[in-house]
Amino acid sequence: MEEIGIVIVGGGIAGLATSLALHRKGIKSVVLERAEKVRSEGAGIGTLTNGWRALDQLGVSDRLRLTSNLIHKARTMLIEDGKKKRAFVLNIKDEARCIRRNDLVEALADALPDGTIRFNSQIVSIEEDETTSFPIVCLSNGNTIKAKVLIGCDGANSVVSDYLRLGPKKAFACRAVRGFTNYPNGHGFPHELLRMKTGNVLVGRLPLNANQVFWFVVHMQDSQHNGKDQKSIANVTLKWVDELSEDWKEMVKICDVESLTLTHLRYRSPWEIMFGKFRRGTVTVAGDAMHVMGPFLGQGGSAALEDAVVLARCLARKMGPDHGDLLKDCSVKSIEEAIDEYVNERRMRLVGLSTQTYLTGRSLQTQSMVIRLMFIVLLVLLFGRDQIRHTKYDCGRL
Ligand SMILES: Cc1cc2nc3c(=O)[nH]c(=O)nc-3n(C[C@H](O)[C@H](O)[C@H](O)COP(=O)(O)OP(=O)(O)OC[C@H]3O[C@@H](n4cnc5c(N)ncnc54)[C@H](O)[C@@H]3O)c2cc1C
Structure with a gap:
């Protein structure tokens, strides 16, 4: 059985960003991606100020700014019986751009050392090593890898979140x-x-x-x-x-x-994000595997970038760089403490984002003006008049 210090499952936005954030802190990791190359499904991705702050920390923002234009305005219109009923215009003062997904994943992947991403590597299950309690990752080709730290960035159908015994996502x-x-x-x-x-x-x-x-x-x-x-x-x-x-x-x-x-x-319900156990031993999750949410605020991808910065910062603070591939001189206790710090730091930010996304989605879904008004009042009560305050969040320095 192969042994690796840090294994990241999934080479999407969250997995690549987490590996890059760790690399910037001098910590090695291996990304296991089931596809044969980096995936860019979803065409484009709206990225708001908080996402750009995280990209700045990851050191890839300048390259991405070259291929995406600034957006200064967001216009929302409600049409009924073919006529315009309501229109809201928002002038965006901060940085908002639409990036091609391909540009984003390629920028993250290109900044990683050669050999970090292993394509065609689909994990099918995770077991716990009886003596060390470390996770053992089982791949579809029959190979197994023992990891000291396992980070699940495997999206909405996450195998790692099942290992954490998180509840199923809602539709x-x-x-x-x-x-x-x-x-x-x-x-x-x-x-x-x-x-x-x-x-x-x-x-x-x-x-x-x-x-x-x-x-x-x-x-x-x-x-x-x-x-x-x-x-x-x-x-x-x-x-x-x-x-x-x-x-x-x-x-x-x-x-x-x-x-x-x-x-x-x-989506993962705000309730579960509030109370879910996002660590089991030295295993945790990031990105959609942790907090898949509807697209109604356009924040899922940016939240994944924030996760990456915070997780790498917490691990680096406890571990320091240069531990070699197997993190031999790193205690399990310090890794667990680092993951707990990460989860604590992320939890309330994610509860806020997922609640606002959920309520916004429901207000758009309903056909009833009364129910829509109720959701809007709830949104204003919970998040204030500035409904894009979530874009001002700063995940801090790497
Ligand atoms: C319609 C829509 C619009 C959106 N618009 C926006 C937007 O404008 N702005 C924004 O910020 N967000 C947006 N999002 C959300 C955003 O797309 C996601 O939050 C983001 O892609 C999550 O990235 P991730 O890396 O966590 O997961 P994913 O992108 O799902 O990546 C997971 C990766 O893991 C791999 N994988 C999965 N299982 C395994 C396995 N068992 N073994 C190995 N590899 C595995 C997959 O192949 C994939 O590469 C939108 C989402 C939708 C649905």
């Missing part, structure tokens, strides 16, 4: 499709985030540059379509936008079909 009755559309002669849309809710459909678009637009379509009630292949995802999306104006239909019709992803939206 919104919504499906979302994300994709890119290229307009060779320019799209002509203003450089702002536009979100529109009409009937059961919430659509949004965000220009990346003069020619390319990132967009999403969320159907609030359709939990049927699974989207077997790219073509059927495109067809389902076209059906969803059927009632919208020509520019939205055109955007879906001429989209880059290969960029489409269909996701059934899930």
Whole structure:
């Protein structure tokens, strides 16, 4: 059996960022990713000030700023019976940009030392070593790895969160499709985030540059379509936008079909984030494996980046650098204390984000004006009039 000091399961945003944050602190890790290369499903990702602060700490923000434009405005419109009912415009003073997912994961992966990421490495289960209590990771190819520290960044269907005995995630009755559309002669849309809710459909678009637009379509009630292949995802999306104006239909019709992803939206309840046990021995989780949330605030990815910075800081504070691959001179107690500090530091931030995301999602889902108003009042009572205060959070220095 192979032995490794720190194993990270999952090479998505959370896994790569955690490995990079540890690397910046002089601590080695190995990332096990089931895919054959870094994955960029989801096309684009809106990244707000708090996310950029974390990217600054990881040392990849300058590279990403070169390929993403600033967004100065967010416009939300409610349409009923084909007429504009309500519109809210938010002037964004801080840093907000849409990044191509591919650019983000590549920037993180490129900054890691060679050999850190092991592709085609799917973990299927975790066992506990009877003598040391360290986790033993079992891979689909039959190999096993004993890790001194195991960090689960394996997304919403996390095997590691099952090992922590966290409850199953809950499902919104919504499906979302994300994709890119290229307009060779320019799209002509203003450089702002536009979100529109009409009937059961919430659509949004965000220009990346003069020619390319990132967009999403969320159907609030359709939990049927699974989207077997790219073509059927495109067809389902076209059906969803059927009632919208020509520019939205055109955007879906001429989209880059290969960029489409269909996701059934899930969340870990704020209640479970408040009381969940996020450490078992020297095993913990980060990113969606810890706190998958709906996309309604656009904070899941940025929260994963914050997790990475805080976890690496806590581990480095207790362990210090240069322990070699196996962390031989590092006590289990100090690792456990470091993970507890990480969980404590993250917990209330994540309870706030997941509660606000949940309430925002429910307010968009309901057809009843009275219930919507109730959710809005609750949001104002809990989070104040400044509903984007969550973007001002600073996860601190690495
Ligand atoms: C419609 C939609 C829109 C969104 N928009 C935004 C946005 O604008 N801004 C934002 O910040 N966030 C957004 N999010 C949330 C964001 O996409 C996620 O929070 C983020 O991708 C989480 O990253 P992660 O690394 O934790 O998980 P993932 O991206 O799911 O990565 C998990 C990785 O683990 C690997 N893996 C899984 N299981 C195993 C296994 N058993 N063995 C080995 N490898 C494994 C997977 O292959 C994958 O590479 C959105 C989400 C949705 C659904």
